[in-house]
Amino acid sequence: MIVNLKLRAFQVLIFAAIALTFTPLRCAAQDTDKPVDRIYEHPQIDVQKALDSLDAFATERLPTLDGFVKANAATLDHFENPHYQLHIDVNSQGVSQTLVSVTAKITAWYAGVDAVHSQYVVIPSNGRLENDFLDRLSIYMEKGGKAGLRPASTPGSTPSAGAAGAAGTSADPPASAGDPADPPPVTSSDPAVLASNIAALRAERQSVEAKERKTQQQIDELSAISKNQKYLATVAVVRSAQTPVFTDSDETSKVLFHADPDDEFEIIDGRSGFVHVKLEGAVTGWIRVAQLLRPGESDEADSSASANFNTSNEQIKTFDGDWAPLKGKLTLFVFAEPVRKLPEGTLGQSQLEFAKQVFVDGYREANHTEQPAEGVVVVFLGEKGGVAAAALADIRRWREGLLTDKAFLDKCSFDPPDSFRDSIQGRNRPVTGADAKN
Numbered sequence: 001m002i003v004n005l006k007l008r009a010f011q012v013l014i015f016a017a018i019a020l021t022f023t024p025l026r027c028a029a030q031d032t033d034k035p036v037d038r039i040y041e042h043p044q045i046d047v048q049k050a051l052d053s054l055d056a057f058a059t060e061r062l063p064t065l066d067g068f069v070k071a072n073a074a075t076l077d078h079f080e081n082p083h084y085q086l087h088i089d090v091n092s093q094g095v096s097q098t099l100v101s102v103t104a105k106i107t108a109w110y111a112g113v114d115a116v117h118s119q120y121v122v123i124p125s126n127g128r129l130e131n132d133f134l135d136r137l138s139i140y141m142e143k144g145g146k147a148g149l150r151p152a153s154t155p156g157s158t159p160s161a162g163a164a165g166a167a168g169t170s171a172d173p174p175a176s177a178g179d180p181a182d183p184p185p186v187t188s189s190d191p192a193v194l195a196s197n198i199a200a201l202r203a204e205r206q207s208v209e210a211k212e213r214k215t216q217q218q219i220d221e222l223s224a225i226s227k228n229q230k231y232l233a234t235v236a237v238v239r240s241a242q243t244p245v246f247t248d249s250d251e252t253s254k255v256l257f258h259a260d261p262d263d264e265f266e267i268i269d270g271r272s273g274f275v276h277v278k279l280e281g282a283v284t285g286w287i288r289v290a291q292l293l294r295p296g297e298s299d300e301a302d303s304s305a306s307a308n309f310n311t312s313n314e315q316i317k318t319f320d321g322d323w324a325p326l327k328g329k330l331t332l333f334v335f336a337e338p339v340r341k342l343p344e345g346t347l348g349q350s351q352l353e354f355a356k357q358v359f360v361d362g363y364r365e366a367n368h369t370e371q372p373a374e375g376v377v378v379v380f381l382g383e384k385g386g387v388a389a390a391a392l393a394d395i396r397r398w399r400e401g402l403l404t405d406k407a408f409l410d411k412c413s414f415d416p417p418d419s420f421r422d423s424i425q426g427r428n429r430p431v432t433g434a435d436a437k438n
Contacts, residue, residue, distance in 0.1 A: 035089070035101035036130035042141055044092040045197045047100060050140050051088060052205055056133065059085045062106070069106055069123045079108035084129055092194070100137065104129040120381070217340050236275050237293040238263040241400035245285040249274035256285050261399045262364050309336045309354045312381070316373050323413045325375065325391040332362050332373040337381040347384050352420040354378070355388035363395040386419025388412060
């Protein structure tokens with residue numbers, strides 16, 4: 001309880017420091033928080049079509065914050081991964097005049113002194129993004145755009161059938177209007193027609209966005225499965241601790257060394273219940289097939305957890321928290337966020353399973369790359385959030401079968417515990433050391 005109170009007090013200090021950092025920034029940008037307006041000499045439906053064609057409502061990445069926000073260079077050094085999204089209001093000012101108001105919402109990751117207390121923040125725009133977009137829209141409208149959007153015809157000129165049909169700015173019928181199969185031209189001055197066209201465009205856009213989200217979800221899931229496909233036909237993965245590696249395919253032959261769980265070796269060939277593997281240099285060895293994981297044995301669970309989250313950043317640094325097992329020690333920090341909205345009833349369990357998988361991956365990386373980290377911390381950035389931490393020594397004992405799953409979770413830190421259990425299954429939750437203190 002005392003540890004958590006200290007952590008909460010430290011969080012308050014961090015948030016106060018962030019607020020003080022942003023106070024001058026907000027004051028300097030106060031005048032630019034208002035929308036940037038521009039009037040176009042085009043009907044509202046034409047402007048709406050142009051916005052859709054320009055994909056104006058998408059979230060875009062900024063290469064840098066400098067020049068787009070009101071902040072000094074020292075302040076900007078604390079921000080990473082900036083993105084922006086435009087909020088656009090379109091209002092008809094008459095038959096052939098439309099007011100477009102644009103506000104840019106700029107977000108970035110604030111890297112605090114302690115990674116546990118870092119977060120995404122909103123930074124006021126200085127108006128450059130809004131004006132740049134309105135300039136693009138002006139050029140698009142004047143050139144007609146890919147959708148055939150053109151300004152109204154000048155007096156005395158005869159618009160083409162394509163321009164009249166697309167923009168609806170001419171009351172004169174096209175040359176082929178006498179054909180009974182063609183519908184009569186519709187003018188844009190009818191409010192009911194305008195409202196119907198706008199509703200149709202919005203419905204079409206929502207349908208396209210839904211298809212794009214579904215496609216991206218499938219891509220993310222396939223990428224996660226591909227990324228976590230660890231057990232290939234040419235790789236032998238050790239199942240148990242103290243697995244002997246022999247000089248020959250005979251249990252009475254000399255034991256070269258004992259392999260640890262999840263150690264991987266390149267397969268050369270096989271013989272009578274043994275697998276011939278490549279070791280360092282020209283040295284080879286033999287391992288019993290029964291002590292190796294079968295191809296795909298653990299892939300389904302790992303892929304399911306990985307398909308729900310992306311790791312946006314990883315870094316090794318000193319653990320500044322109060323949790324005794326890692327305090328003051330070099331630790332691998334992994335930042336994860338959901339790839340899609342997960343059901344509230346399963347989000348906690350999903351975060352727990354993903355954290356366990358990251359613990360295993362961190363242990364494997366430490367064994368194979370000799371990195372100095374003594375623990376793994378997973379920071380979830382999603383709606384539910386939460387921080388899971390484990391010492392490398394405990395992960396090793398867990399993987400070697402010396403700790404049960406429950407005993408291992410008791411040694412981990414989960415803050416807050418509610419982020420790693422489901423609201424529907426509140427009783428079936430991990431009981432951790434940190435949770436017990438509460």
